[in-house]
Amino acid sequence: MSRYQDQRGISYTAASQDAVNKFDATINEYVHFSTETGERLKHTLASDPEFAMAHVLRGAFMQLFCVPALTEKARQSLAKAREVGAGAELDARERHHIEALDAWITGDLESALTHWESILLEHPLDMLAVKLSQFIHFYLGDSRRLRDSIARVLPAWQADIPGHANVLGMYAFGLEESGDYAAAERIGRRAVELDPGDAWAVHAVAHVMEMQDRRRDGIAWLRELEAHWDRVNNFRFHLWWHLALFHLELAEYDQVLALYDTAFRAEPTEEYLDICNATSILWRLEERGVNVAGRWKELAEISANRIDGHALIFPDMHFMMAVAAVGDTDSTEGMLRSLAQAAGEAGVTEAGVIEAVGLELARAIAAWYAGDYESVVDRLLPIRYSFQAIGGSHAQRDLFHQILIAAALRAPRPALARALLAERAHLKPDNAWTWKRYAEALDAAGDRAAAGEAAERARVALSA
Numbered sequence: 296m297s298r299y300q301d302q303r304g305i306s307y308t309a310a311s312q313d314a315v316n317k318f319d320a321t322i323n324e325y326v327h328f329s330t331e332t333g334e335r336l337k338h339t340l341a342s343d344p345e346f347a348m349a350h351v352l353r354g355a356f357m358q359l360f361c362v363p364a365l366t367e368k369a370r371q372s373l374a375k376a377r378e379v380g381a382g383a384e385l386d387a388r389e390r391h392h393i394e395a396l397d398a399w400i401t402g403d404l405e406s407a408l409t410h411w412e413s414i415l416l417e418h419p420l421d422m423l424a425v426k427l428s429q430f431i432h433f434y435l436g437d438s439r440r441l442r443d444s445i446a447r448v449l450p451a452w453q454a455d456i457p458g459h460a461n462v463l464g465m466y467a468f469g470l471e472e473s474g475d476y477a478a479a480e481r482i483g484r485r486a487v488e489l490d491p492g493d494a495w496a497v498h499a500v501a502h503v504m505e506m507q508d509r510r511r512d513g514i515a516w517l518r519e520l521e522a523h524w525d526r527v528n529n530f531r532f533h534l535w536w537h538l539a540l541f542h543l544e545l546a547e548y549d550q551v552l553a554l555y556d557t558a559f560r561a562e563p564t565e566e567y568l569d570i571c572n573a574t575s576i577l578w579r580l581e582e583r584g585v586n587v588a589g590r591w592k593e594l595a596e597i598s599a600n601r602i603d604g605h606a607l608i609f610p611d612m613h614f615m616m617a618v619a620a621v622g623d624t625d626s627t628e629g630m631l632r633s634l635a636q637a638a639g640e641a642g643v644t645e646a647g648v649i650e651a652v653g654l655e656l657a658r659a660i661a662a663w664y665a666g667d668y669e670s671v672v673d674r675l676l677p678i679r680y681s682f683q684a685i686g687g688s689h690a691q692r693d694l695f696h697q698i699l700i701a702a703a704l705r706a707p708r709p710a711l712a713r714a715l716l717a718e719r720a721h722l723k724p725d726n727a728w729t730w731k732r733y734a735e736a737l738d739a740a741g742d743r744a745a746a747g748e749a750a751e752r753a754r755v756a757l758s759a
């Protein structure tokens with residue numbers, strides 16, 4: 296074993312330059328959410344079966360699926376990385392990667408981040424550490440760390456460094472989640488200009504448009520760029536989900552259902568992000584009075600197999616929604632039991648999230664489908680400022696804020712609904728749904744004149 300460098304000068308203990316080139320190509324595909332990623336990794340391991348970092352990468356890919364059965368495969372990859380690494384002279388960076396994977400597998404996400412961030416202090420061009428830390432920051436719902444961990448490495452990613460555009464895309468997303476929409480859009484657009492195939496950068500700009508209720512801009516942006524997604528994995532479904540969200544906010548429900556059936560839920564895939572897309576749009580549609588027919592059924596069947604594990608709480612809440620939506624009480628109760636058991640386990644980051652937010656949120660979802668809207672309000676009101684801890688984006692977590700508002704209207708708790716919607720109207724002044732529900736709340740609270748004004752704002756927002 297010797298050391299060979301990737302195209303950014305990061306060195307690896309490997310059998311040959313060919314193996315490192317193939318590893319680098321795998322990372323490049325991963326950064327682009329490419330369907331070729333797995334195949335590239337196979338080529339890497341075929342080129343050098345004793346390549347410790349390739350085994351680490353395989354373990355990371357298994358972890359990214361968040362499926363308990365694949366965690367076992369990640370463990371095998373970790374063991375293999377340790378085994379081949381023991382006979383090789385791995386450097387501190389490679390050892391940090393092994394320890395990060397170990398921490399991730401045990402659920403200690405903070406320790407995993409500490410290892411990746413240690414790497415990045417000395418090796419800011421280590422794309423794997425950059426990308427994996429962004430992934431975990433995202434699922435810890437930590438906007439500032441999402442932004443700042445990229446800001447720290449950005450000076451090293453000069454324009455001539457391969458992957459420069461991808462890192463700009465990651466920075467754009469961190470800026471967007473931190474509320475700096477102007478900078479996010481500017482940097483995200485630059486990233487897409489340089490690399491139109493970077494779905495994450497496209498996504499960052501789509502999020503800006505979502506947060507600013509620029510629905511027609513969002514539709515145009517995604518339609519213009521979708522030609523580049525032929526080799527994008529299921530992340531393209533998430534982009535089409537965003538497209539559907541823009542149509543939803545224009546009350547174009549037929550288009551939402553068409554996108555559901557032909558684009559982002561055309562196949563009954565089991566990946567968690569696909570389930571999150573589908574369930575969260577179905578809830579929104581039903582709340583707006585749209586008949587979604589039998590679409591919950593296959594989602595519930597898949598989700599019933601995902602009531603244990605809790606690697607990430609964000610998807611768990613969506614699995615919960617699917618089983619509750621079809622009245623599968625065995626699975627609903629099973630999920631609540633499983634979450635209660637997992638809550639608070641020492642050394643497991645998400646166990647703390649379950650304890651603080653996840654369990655109550657899951658109970659609220661169950662209460663929603665039981666028609667107990669008082670209970671939904673009672674459970675969500677105390678934790679609504681902590682929703683962020685379950686991870687995901689503001690646009691995704693908005694689902695839970697909408698559930699609270701809709702439950703307050705249905706309970707009915709008109710004064711609370713009015714207050715929540717007054718708050719939301721300031722945050723989303725061009726959001727038609729917000730004004731429509733605000734009009735209902737004002738009407739229920741007896742303020743007819745203000746209700747009329749809010750209804751007019753809804754009409755204007757919809758036609759803008």
Ligand SMILES: [Fe+2]
Pocket residue numbers: 498502533537688690
């Ligand atoms: Fe998104």
